[in-house]
Amino acid sequence: MKSIDPDDFKVVENIKLSQIPTNLEIGASDDKKENKLEKVSEKLSELQDVMYAHNRYGVLICLQGMDTSGKDSLIREVFKGFNSRGVVVHSFKTPNSAELEHDYLWRHYLALPEKGKFAIFNRSHYENVLVTRVHPEYIMNENLPGIESVADITPEFWQNRMEQIKNFEKHITQNGIIVLKFYLHLSKEEQRQRLLRRLEEGKHNWKFSTGDLKEREHWDEYMDYYEKAINNTSTASAPWYVIPADDKEMARYIVGKIIWEEMQKHTDIKNPEIDDKVKANIEMYKDILAKE
Template sequence: MANIKLKEISTRAPKDWNKEETKENLASILAKLNELQNLLYAESQHAILVILQGMDASGKDGVVRKVFTSMNPQGVRVHSFKVPTAEEFSHDFLWRIHGVAPPKGIIQLFNRSHYEDVLVTRVHKLIDEKTVKKRMKAINDFEQLLQEHNNTRILKFYLHISPEEQQERLQERIHDPTKQWKYNERDFEEAKLWDDYMAAYEDCFEYCNDVPWTIVPADQNWYKEHVIAEALLKTLQKLDMQYPGLKKG
């Protein structure tokens, strides 16, 4: 994904895409996902890691609710990464990530991830550019470790919204009583750094693409959910799993 320019990529579904059909299709995808997740758990030969990144209000929580809620929670885990604690901060930046990496049989969803350590920290100049490069190398090595040494399939999604859509959603948080709990004054300050964040994301897509990124047009929730659910389904289908037979004992 060399020299990608997020500005040139649409944040909306393709024009001829049918919303109602897509919603129906999603329901059938989720049913299949449910079955395959059960098989993944029973077989316990592969791990799945889904990484969700995106600006504030890009709809990460919505993906968790709409795509992952339908699966058996025994085999699905969600971890939201916040500002590091003092203990986490006294370790290398991948320590807290590795601790919650998925064991075999599990689908693990990261709501934000180790990429924050080359995004928010970089935009606010808490780390220098040399450290950014070193961290990106370490991230590539780490993702390779999970893939090669624990049969982990990693899916990385960037929820791509327009700055206008973001402003609208942030405003909505102020006025919608069911969304006010999400309101954070600081989000408007962060939004002003939009171009810096886009540049930092573009670098992630270029330098940390050994495990490829998917840029998901995310202004419309129904389209975003469909793209992610379908990608997950295809990944699980490719694993060619089988229910284990009776153990001899």
């Protein structure tokens, strides 16, 4: 089985999504991929235990992708070995009335991980330069100064917003949050097949939404805006990774492996040293407990 190198997926220069494959063949069966993922997931859960004791870093995992790209199942499989206290998943929907009374990043600040924990954004602050760009009328709900109509939303507005997002990520990474961003790169044909399966398999009917078909009509716009967002906001401290997502098992393994490999760069994450007094009296404490 071909090894996974995170650098093969990291965005370090401008990309064209149309030129990046949505499927990666590495010569492995689904069972082999699942076995590899199982091992990576176990190592990540052990790492999170050490992170919890170390209490210096939080980890933010951002997952973006078109409908049916596999975000939910990826979260379930990659993080299933985690202690429930160590990981929190946030699925960001349409902002509610309270959230709209604040700036668009406010609710994302509130959801940032505590030290020692992972937070997963299932859809993230990037929706504010993706879905709102496809549907700029949504911006009107934010009641922004100087934006009286959709006509006031200029290309400069979106560029400024991406700069704001970069500044947001710069701020949190400088304050102990490790940021890794993954775009699940799905082909339009594979999405069609997955939507069909939702309709054909009764147990999955509930997953189907007519909204999926409406958004599918904007596929080319989404690809354009994803490309712009990724190219404008992939930085050394908060990189984007473009993950081939037509094969769900492969995508899960790649994401898990990248998270593991990237976390190994933080060599200071280790269990804290035991207190000198405790260390000097371990045998005595053991003897006290043994005699109870």
